[in-house]
Amino acid sequence: MRQSIRVFGVCPAIALVLTACDVRVGDNGVSVGVASGKASDQWVRTYTLQPGGQLEIVSDGGSIDVAGTDGTQIEVRIDREARAGSDELAREALKSVEIAETKSGDGVRVETLGTAGSDGRRGLRRSPVTVRYAVRLPRGAAASFRTQNAGIKLENVRGRLQAATTNGGVTGSGLGGAVSAAVVNGGVQLQLTSVTEPMELSVVNGGIRLELSRETKATVSASAINGGVTVDDALGLTAEAGSPSGPGRVSGTLNGGGPKITLQATNGGVRILAGGAPVEAPRRP
Secondary structure, eight states: OOOOOOOOOSOOSSSSOOTTEEEEEETTEEEEEEOOEEEEEEEEEEEOOOTTOEEEEEESSOEEEEEEESSSOEEEEEEEEEEESSHHHHHHHHTTEEEEEEEETTEEEEEEEEOOEEETTTEEEOOOEEEEEEEEEETTOEEEEEEESSOEEEESOEEEEEEEEESSOEEEEEEEEEEEEEEESSOEEEEESOOOSOEEEEEESSOEEEEEOTTOOEEEEEEEETSOEEEOGGGOOEEOTTOOOBTTEEEEEETTOOSEEEEEEESSOEEEEETTSOOOOOOOO
């Protein structure tokens, strides 16, 4: 059974005690201190995908940073770090996070699996382990990234990309190819250098900010429930005749049309901007 890794950076002075906290109960009440023990390790693998193959990364509670490369090999690095009351306890905590690697004829899947248990003396114990992925992806590759309680960052990547996160955001710059992103409780903020294939971005409880070059040729369909849709005038959007439009829906073409861009937001807005504006980190509503 898969269990999620939950990472907490604050130690509450309540009955539910984290192993990464130093908690003492004395005559003067409860005191909470930061754990002094620490352990870390690093897992690194390289892969060469066959034509049509795909890389799949699944992280329960860890961030994923992806950078494009001109090489032919994929590199996946996983950094694990644990904090506890002592170095020995921290080393033991690292064992609660497993790394599963699956190779098949059409690709590679790498997944982190976290565990949470109980401590007979202290009660409930949650994993004090943080996980961070760093991926170097050749341009033109196909890849899927999924995480929760953390974000996904894409930099100078071109290919067939899928990104999904819950309680986090997806950010990216210098992107090209077919890009899709799905976020729950977070935002999507992307800057595209080109649009050569259809793309789809969807967000629940958050907004979408998409930056395009003024020369982009695309067909746009954007909608926002409980939010508005705005398009930079510099992009020269031409509204489609007979298509529904209004504060929460915009459809039209850029520079005569091209690959379709579909943007959908629930409880958030959609902004489509001309290139040149800085991309900020997504904010939760």
